[in-house]
Amino acid sequence: MRSRLSRRDLLLGSAIAAGALAAGCGTRSGAASTDTFTAAFQGSGAAESIDPGVASLFIDEARMKTVYDGLFEIDHTMAPIPRLAASSEPNADGTRWRIALRDTHWHDGKKFTSRDVLYTLARVLGPPQKSPFIAAATLAQVDLSQCRAVDDRTVEIALRTSSFEFPLALSAYGTKIVQDGATDFSKPVGTGPFVFESFEAGRQFTARVNEKYWDGAPAIHHLRLVSAGADARLSAVQSGQIDYADNLTPSAARVLRGRAGISVRSTPNSGIYFFAMKTDRPPFDNPDVRRAVMRMVDRDELVKVALEGDGEVTNDVFGEGYQYYAELPQHTYDPDEAGRLLSRAGARDLSFDLFTAPVDFGFVEAARLFADQAAKCGVRANVVIGSKDSYYADALKTGQLTMGQSGPLAIPNHFASRLLTAAPQNRTKWSDPEFDALYAKAQATPTAAARAAIYRTMHEILHDRGGFVFFGSTHWNTAAREGFRDTPAAVPNSHEWARFDEVTA
Template identity: 75%
Template sequence: MGFGRRAFLLGTAAAAGAFAAGCGSSRPAVDTGTFTAAFQGSGAGEGIDPGVNTLFVDEARMKAVYDGLFEVDETMTPIPRLALAAEPNADGTRWRIALREARWHDGTAFGADDVLYTIARVLGPAQRRPFVAATSLAPVDLGLSRAVDPRTVELVLRQPSFDFPIALAGYGTKIVKNGAVDFARPVGTGPFVFREFEPGRTFVATANEQYWDGAPAVGELRIVSAEPDARLNALRGGEIDFADNLNPVASRALAGRDDVTVQTTPGSGILFFAMKTDRPPFDKPDVRRALMRLVDRAELVKVALEGMGEPGTDVFGRGFQYSAELPAHPYDPDEAGRLLARAGVRDLSFDLFTAPVANGFVEAARLFAEQAAAAGVRVNVVIGSKDSYYTDALETGALTMGQSGPLPIPNHFASRLITGAPQNRTRWADPEFDALYARAQTTATADARAALYRSMHEILHDRGGFVFFAETPWISAARAGFGNTPATVPNSHAWARFDGVTA
């Protein structure tokens, strides 16, 4: 790779220092023989099983190897990929999906049996980690679903769902080959053919010359895991070609260089605090309402995020389909104190579990602890391992932190908030909320569904477990001379795709 490979892939401070020596303005001419992209890593927690792995670096690798029936565009609206079209019956309980002609990397034909196997796997027994789409695909009745012919599949649902293509576009729904059980050497239908992968270090794949959507110009794709400083220095030194999710310091360091192009997509990152609502002190709605008023969102953006972002309003996905415009909760320690008194809570104290997994996390945690102290609330900041943080945070602590890219609103509800959802970081379980979601799925018109989803947003805004405190721009950068490098909304189809890169 032309640099200290082991040190870089480990993302160590030593790697950052090694790169610094190579940071000059000269660079070799670009070509697409090998293209190297760097993403934030998470060590042993990384993976390439599309049913269970959800980190951004995981998604980048899986976009290279696999395709889904649908993905979403920048507005979080489904667009067909391996599906050519999907049509419901009159009551939304039966969807007939026409499949495009495509081939697996081993040369065999993609077909309806692969779709049925993928869904059966997601709905089957959980592995060491749960299947991400198990909740959103739960309405599928596998016993009645069938392959009409090799390129047509009919999926039968236990209850109507007129938003079903959104469920088929979510995390955990990329199609795997019928019978696949070993994902150490995955076979997909995507633009790149798997060659090697070492969690926390590197992934290598080669161009799929028979790709149904056109062969990539990139001959070999490398996706490496690295910390922010390592990504910055490697890009400045010309040792990598693309760096994802850069922080404000890196953005300023690259400004004005003629050998690097910085690309910014506003409002693409969503930072949050997550209260576990199944345990004290956040099992009381008034304590959750109080916490929403203990967060000075504007100060967190200004200080912890160095002004790179906008204060959040505790509504997920503002501006996307089925979102809602609701007023931001003000920072009001006095009102928070009144709510705590109404809840019968005195001398409130709890741990905030965080880790340096994203820009400003630890700084925001410590600043929030100072803000909460104004209402007499003691917050003890506990810093965990960045390599296992997102897995640990599902179980550890009453209050945690997280980062999300945009998702379709129904997928956000289904994967994170419906009772028993696999990524339910707040342990939210609310019968009224669940009933509204079920009604929305059975409602035929988009306007009527939007009204029901708005009611769900209002419940969360009032007494939910998330505090979406900031919306941040997504900053990436590429070596000058490359065209069509991905600069768009995370989780959308075009994000983290490198098959269109040109020199």
């Protein structure tokens, strides 16, 4: 951890302090108030959004959870749970789903109906926009022309192909339900536990309690989510300027453990770190080069050093511990095998850029450590440091080898959003007709056991010649001021993560 705050973190820390004090976050030293609760998340500057169709950052999702609900969410096991959907039932071949809706209202008093669901689907699947809708690939099997409102509280969703896991698709990023006709998301209206008040990208978001929330009104009257770097989050929770800090580094968690007035909680298997090889361009359009990179990554050293030992080694396929994960032979650091594969590919003098940025702890350290590991295999990896504020958008479009971190997702949603040919978050530019066909086959398979066998084959393809190197999973560390109960400590991307509607003092 750095010994001094960056200028940006100092500015953000000042903003936290000013806002927290003005909001009355603490009424007196050590006292907790339910009038205003302030939580800090890792920020991303101007890239932040409050449009639920395009927002993809952790801090974006935290805001979405306050204002909106989805038909389904996923629990900590990555299984779907109903939210705005009261119940759901497929037909015999999985091509139509009839969904009964909860009886609730929008923040502006309008009744929530099946028309809102149909409008949301049409918005996501409509003409391409400047910013692509995240769920467009996940929901691509929806046949809008055949979907219908059975009545105000019953909607029937038709699919072009069978899908017996459609509730998982309806729980993915970008599927929060928006109001029929909504086009301006600068002042969003939702059905969620808090009502929007204000938003300034890279700084803060404020909302007030929804007294008529269908799942019970929150105890917090005003919620404030602030955007801050790692050092600023640590300093602010130490000083009492905020009530909750999300995604603390291992060193920050160590500083706070045992500190009077602060509780620290750690959730394993939460942050998943990866390198992403662009498979549509040299040198990673050659599968042997990709196989070689998998053998020149010393995962144990990366977890121990770059991730400060606060995690576990992973094995280049996504979703360990969740449904459909395939246990496969562990890839290990093997310079000799890497050299053999590079010779077979005619790439013994391999050199490429590794694009990264200090968007989260360990990124730059992991990049430089991997460059050292590659050098021992006779490969030159040139570490290029990008902008922290625009990194994820830049890395999606540019570079040869990039880095990233993901929270857990249901494995079928990971495939659909990141690995199908048309996936909007396809960071490796993976395009494999066999892989796409297997995914479609799995969706049309009625039983979970049979689907698991198909997904295993897909994992085997990725484990052999895919573009991702998932090298480590980390713990998700959060801290809260004592005096608050039921502060969230859960696997990111799950329903329980970043939910503040059950927090009490």
